[in-house]
Amino acid sequence: MPATPTPDLTQLSSSQPLTELLSRQPLICCPPEQSVQQVACLMASRNISCVLVEQGQRIIGIWTESDSKKLLCRDPDCLDLPISQVMSSPVLTINHQASAADATELMKRTDIRRLLVVDEQQQAIGILTQTDLIRQQQLEHYLVLRDIASLLNDAPLVLQGHQSLSTAAYAMAESRTDAVLVQLESGEYGIVTERDLVRLIAAKRTRLNLQQVASFPLLTLPAHASLMQAVQTLEHNGYRHLGVTSPSGQLCGLLSYSHLLLNMEHLYIRELRAALEAHNLALRSSAEHLKLAYQVIEASQDAIMITDRHGVIQSVNPAFCQLTGYSVSDALGQTPRLLSSGLHNGHFYQQLWLQLQQQGHWQGEIYNKRKNGEVYPEWLSISAIRSEDGMVSQYAAIFSDMTERKKREEKIHQLAFFDEMTGLANRRLFHDRLALSLANAKRHRHLLAVLFLDLDLFKRINDTLGHQAGDQVLIQVGKRLSQVVRTGESVARLGGDEFTLLMPECSSVQDAEQLARRIVQQFSLPFLIGDQELVLTTSIGIAFYPEDADSADELLRCADVAMYQAKSSGRNHYAFYHHSLGKRHRDALELEQALRRAMAEQRLEVHYQPKICLADGRVDSLEALVRWHDPQRGQVPPDLFIPVAENLGLIQQLGAYVLQHVCAQLAQWPAQTRVAVNISAKELSASSFLPMVRQLLQRYGIAPGQLELEITESCLVPEQAEQTLRLLSALRQMGIRIAIDDFGTGYSSLSYLRHLPIDSIKIDRSFIRALPADVSDCQITSAILAMAKALGLQVVAEGIETPQQLEFLLQAGCDLGQGYLFARPQPAAALKL
Numbered sequence: 146m147p148a149t150p151t152p153d154l155t156q157l158s159s160s161q162p163l164t165e166l167l168s169r170q171p172l173i174c175c176p177p178e179q180s181v182q183q184v185a186c187l188m189a190s191r192n193i194s195c196v197l198v199e200q201g202q203r204i205i206g207i208w209t210e211s212d213s214k215k216l217l218c219r220d221p222d223c224l225d226l227p228i229s230q231v232m233s234s235p236v237l238t239i240n241h242q243a244s245a246a247d248a249t250e251l252m253k254r255t256d257i258r259r260l261l262v263v264d265e266q267q268q269a270i271g272i273l274t275q276t277d278l279i280r281q282q283q284l285e286h287y288l289v290l291r292d293i294a295s296l297l298n299d300a301p302l303v304l305q306g307h308q309s310l311s312t313a314a315y316a317m318a319e320s321r322t323d324a325v326l327v328q329l330e331s332g333e334y335g336i337v338t339e340r341d342l343v344r345l346i347a348a349k350r351t352r353l354n355l356q357q358v359a360s361f362p363l364l365t366l367p368a369h370a371s372l373m374q375a376v377q378t379l380e381h382n383g384y385r386h387l388g389v390t391s392p393s394g395q396l397c398g399l400l401s402y403s404h405l406l407l408n409m410e411h412l413y414i415r416e417l418r419a420a421l422e423a424h425n426l427a428l429r430s431s432a433e434h435l436k437l438a439y440q441v442i443e444a445s446q447d448a449i450m451i452t453d454r455h456g457v458i459q460s461v462n463p464a465f466c467q468l469t470g471y472s473v474s475d476a477l478g479q480t481p482r483l484l485s486s487g488l489h490n491g492h493f494y495q496q497l498w499l500q501l502q503q504q505g506h507w508q509g510e511i512y513n514k515r516k517n518g519e520v521y522p523e524w525l526s527i528s529a530i531r532s533e534d535g536m537v538s539q540y541a542a543i544f545s546d547m548t549e550r551k552k553r554e555e556k557i558h559q560l561a562f563f564d565e566m567t568g569l570a571n572r573r574l575f576h577d578r579l580a581l582s583l584a585n586a587k588r589h590r591h592l593l594a595v596l597f598l599d600l601d602l603f604k605r606i607n608d609t610l611g612h613q614a615g616d617q618v619l620i621q622v623g624k625r626l627s628q629v630v631r632t633g634e635s636v637a638r639l640g641g642d643e644f645t646l647l648m649p650e651c652s653s654v655q656d657a658e659q660l661a662r663r664i665v666q667q668f669s670l671p672f673l674i675g676d677q678e679l680v681l682t683t684s685i686g687i688a689f690y691p692e693d694a695d696s697a698d699e700l701l702r703c704a705d706v707a708m709y710q711a712k713s714s715g716r717n718h719y720a721f722y723h724h725s726l727g728k729r730h731r732d733a734l735e736l737e738q739a740l741r742r743a744m745a746e747q748r749l750e751v752h753y754q755p756k757i758c759l760a761d762g763r764v765d766s767l768e769a770l771v772r773w774h775d776p777q778r779g780q781v782p783p784d785l786f787i788p789v790a791e792n793l794g795l796i797q798q799l800g801a802y803v804l805q806h807v808c809a810q811l812a813q814w815p816a817q818t819r820v821a822v823n824i825s826a827k828e829l830s831a832s833s834f835l836p837m838v839r840q841l842l843q844r845y846g847i848a849p850g851q852l853e854l855e856i857t858e859s860c861l862v863p864e865q866a867e868q869t870l871r872l873l874s875a876l877r878q879m880g881i882r883i884a885i886d887d888f889g890t891g892y893s894s895l896s897y898l899r900h901l902p903i904d905s906i907k908i909d910r911s912f913i914r915a916l917p918a919d920v921s922d923c924q925i926t927s928a929i930l931a932m933a934k935a936l937g938l939q940v941v942a943e944g945i946e947t948p949q950q951l952e953f954l955l956q957a958g959c960d961l962g963q964g965y966l967f968a969r970p971q972p973a974a975a976l977k978l
Contacts, residue, residue, distance in 0.1 A: 162241070163262050170193070173188075173196050174196065175198060175966075176948070177200050180224065180227060186969060188347070189343055194210045194274075195207055195209040196228075197236065204269050206229065208228055210323075213339060214317050214342060215314075216231055217315075221309075221352060222352075224351065237251070239251060259273070260272070301326050301388075301398050303334075304316060304328070305355070306356030309355070310354070314342060323401060325337050334396055336359060336399075364378070364384055366387055366390070368397060375387065382584050382587075382588065383585040446464055447545045448468045454538055454540070456480045469515050471484075488512045505528065505531075508524075524544060525544040526542070566619060567620055567638050569637050570635060571637060571639075579697045580697050585650075592651040592689060593700075594651050594654075595689075595690075596657065597687075597704035598643065598683050599643055599644075600681060601682040601712070603681075606618055606679065621672050622644065623644070634648050646660065651689075653782060654721075682717035685707075685719035686705060686706065687722065688701075688721075737793055739775055748773070751770070751803055753973060754968060756963045757967045765961050766818075768963065769821065771802075773786055796828065797831055803822060811852070819851050820851065826856075829860050835875055838852075850880045853884055854876060855884045877902040883902060884905040884907060889909050903938065905939035906929070908941070912925050914946075940959050941959075941963065942959050942963075943962075945964030
C-alpha cells in the first residue's frame with residue numbers, strides 16, 4: 146500500500162481552538178534512561194500510540210508505534226537500550242491558541258502526524274494527532290455512495306508465517322504501511338500491526354516468527370461493499386484494518402481505518418474538478434455556450450476569478466466583490482496576492498502552483514483576507530483552461546466562505562453528542578462509546594462495567610423548589626461524577642435525573658464496586674443551591690460484560706434493573722445485577738478448585754518487583770509477589786486468588802511456598818540482595834512460623850538481613866498484641882527486617898506502633914494514585930512521612946506510575962518507591978542484579 150498522504154481537512158473548523166480537539170487522556174511521559182522495553186510496556190498497558198520523553202521539566206523527545214518498526218529493523222535484541230537513543234527529537238510544538246488550520250498546515254509542511262500542544266509558558270498540555278483533526282470531517286454522503294474498491298490501488302503486503310518479526314518490521318518501514326498480512330500454514334490470513342510490534346517489544350517476544358504472533362482470522366469485506374459499511378464494521382469490532390476480497394473470494398487488498406479517512410476528501414475534489422471541466426467545455430463549445438457560462442458565473446453564489454496564464458486577474462463576478470470587499474476595479478490587473486492572508490508560507494504556494502502546472506487543477510482549504518483586513522477560511526478550486534492547441538491560456542478559481550458552515554457544523558456536533566445542560570455526553574454519544582468499548586472488550590477478552598445512576602426522590606426538588614433549582618442540582622451532580630471517574634472512564638446524562646458511567650476495562654468486579662462507593666461518598670456532601678443546602682442520595686445499578694450481557698442495550702437494561710434493586714433495598718446504595726450473582730458464585734467455586742490444583746501441582750510462580758532509592762535511582766531491594774497463570778483463565782490477578790486462599794485456609798501453605806522459593810533464589814543471587822515477602826495475619830499467628838523461617842535460612846545458607854517480612858495493619862489487632870510483639874521481636878533479633886505494608890488503610894494505633902520492632906512502613910498505593918492533584922492525599926502522605934521520620938522509620942511508596950508522583954515524593958522526603966514507573970514484577974530470570 147502506498148504512503149498515506151497528509152490530508153487537506155476540508156471540513157474542519159479553522160476557528161476551533163486546539164484545546165477542544167485534544168482528548169482527555171493525560172500526557173504519558175518517561176525518563177530518558179528508561180529502556181525501550183519498559184516504554185513499550187507503558188504504551189501497551191495504557192493502549193496508547195506514543196510516549197513523551199521527559200528530562201526534568203522539559204520534553205526532549207517522543208517514541209511512537211511507528212518507531213517500533215525502525216527499532217526491530219535495527220536490532221530485535223536492543224530492547225534494553227535507553228529510550229533516549231532511539232527517540233525522535235526534538236518534539237515539534239504548537240501554541241494552544243493556534244487554530245486547527247494552523248495545526249493542519251504545520252503537519253503538512255513537516256510531514257508528521259503528531260504535535261505537542263504547549264501553553265504560553267511552553268508547558269506541555271496535550272498531544273494533537275492527525276486523527277484528532279480528521280475525525281471532525283463529516284463525509285457520510287461519500288461513504289455511502291462509494292465502494293471499497295474505489296480506494297484500492299496496490300496489492301496488499303503479504304508475508305509468510307515462517308518469516309521473522311524483524312522482516313515484517315522492515316517490510317512495513319520500506320512500504321510506509323502500519324500493517325502487514327500474514328499467510329498462515331492453514332492457508333488462512335492473519336495480520337500484524339504497529340500496535341502488535343509494541344506489545345511484542347513489551348513482552349520481549351521479538352524473536353518469534355509471524356505464525357506465532359499474527360492475529361487471525363482476518364476480518365474481511367467484499368470490494369463491492371460501501372465505505373460506510375467498512376467504517377461501521379471497523380468501529381463495531383474495534384479494529385483498524387480489514388481485508389478486502391474479490392468477487393471470487395480471493396484476498397485482494399488491505400484497508401486501514403486511517404487510510405480510509407485520509408482519502409475521503411479526494412472524492413469531493415474529483416466532483417468539483419468534473420464540474421470545472423464541464424464549465425471549460427462549455428466555454429470552448431460556442432459563443433452561445435460562452436454567453437450561458439457568463440450568465441452562470443454572474444449568477445453564481447460562489448466567488449469566481451479568471452486570470453491569464455501569468456496570474457493577472459482578468460475578471461471577477463459579483464459574488465467575488467461581495468465576499469472579498471474588493472470592487473471590480475480594485476481587482477482587475479492585480480494578482481491573487483491581493484487576497485493573501487500571510488498565514489501560508491512560500492512553500493505552500495510553490496506546491497500549489499506545481500500541482501496546478503503538472504495536473505491542471507488544485508483544490509483545498511486556504512485562508513485569505515478581505516479588504517477590511519479580516520482573515521477567513523475558504524474552499525478554493527483552481528483549474529487551468531486550455532486553448533485548442535492544449536496550451537494553458539487562463540486559470541479559473543472558484544471559492545466560497547466556509548466560516549458560517551464551520552460554525553454550524555461545530556454547533557450541530559455539540560448538540561448531537563453532548564447534553565446541553567451538564568456538558569456531559571448524551572445518550573447517543575454514550576451508546577457509541579459503549580459500542581466501541583464492547584468491541585474492544587470482546588477482542589481483548591476483558592471485563593467491562595456499566596453503572597446506572599438515578600437520583601433518589603429528585604422529583605421533590607422540582608416540586609418544592611422549582612425546575613431551575615433542579616437544573617442546578619443536575620449540573621452539580623454532573624461535575625461531581627466527572628471528578629470521581631478516572632482516565633478512560635465516561636460519564637453521560639441519559640435524560641432527566643438518570644446518569645450512566647462506563648468503565649471500559651475492569652481488572653475485577655471490585656473495581657466497579659469501589660467506583661460505586663466513591664460516588665455514594667460524593668453524595669454525602671450537601672449540594673448548595675442558592676443559599677440553601679440540599680442533601681441528596683443516589684441509587685446505583687451495576688452490570689458487567691460478559692457476565693450479564695454482551696450488547697450495549699442489554700447491558701444498560703441490566704444496570705437499570707440493578708438500580709431499581711438498589712432503590713428497593715433502601716436507596717443510597719448500589720446493587721449488582723442479580724442474574725450475575727449465581728454466576729459469580731459458580732465462578733468462585735471453580736476458581737477455588739483451580740487454585741487447589743495449581744498449588745498441589747506447584748504451578749504458582751514468584752515474580753520480583755524492585756524497590757528503588759528515589760534519591761539516586763539505584764535498586765535498594767526487591768519484593769516477592771506470587772503470580773498464577775491458569776491454562777483456562779489466563780493470568781489470574783493476585784487480589785482475586787489470595788482472598789480465596791485465605792477463605793480456603795490455604796494461605797499458610799501459600800506463604801510457605803513463596804518463602805521457600807525466595808530463599809532458594811536468594812542463595813543464587815549476590816549476598817547483598819534483600820527480598821521482602823508478604824506475611825498474612827494467619828501465618829504470623831501460627832506457632833510453626835518462626836521455626837519454619839529459621840529452618841529455611843539454615844537450609845539455604847541465607848543471612849537473616851537478606852530477608853524482609855512485610856505485614857499488614859490487620860496483623861496488629863489489639864487481641865494479639867502481646868503475641869505479635871514477641872514474634873516480631875524474635876524475628877528482629879535474628880536480623881530480619883520488618884515492614885508494615887499498606888500503611889494508612891488499617892487501624893494501627895500510634896502508641897502501639899512506636900513500640901513495635903519495625904524498620905519501615907509502606908504507604909498504600911491508594912494514597913499515591915491521585916498525587917499530586919488530590920490535596921487530601923498530599924496531606925495524608927506528608928503526614929505519614931513526617932510521622933515515620935519522627936519514629937526513625939524508612940518509608941516506601943507503593944504504586945508510583947507517573948513522574949509527577951515521583952517528584953512530589955522526592956520533595957516530601959520519601960526514601961524508597963516501587964511501581965510501574967520503574968519496573969513491573971518480573972520472573973527472577975529477567976532481573977539483572
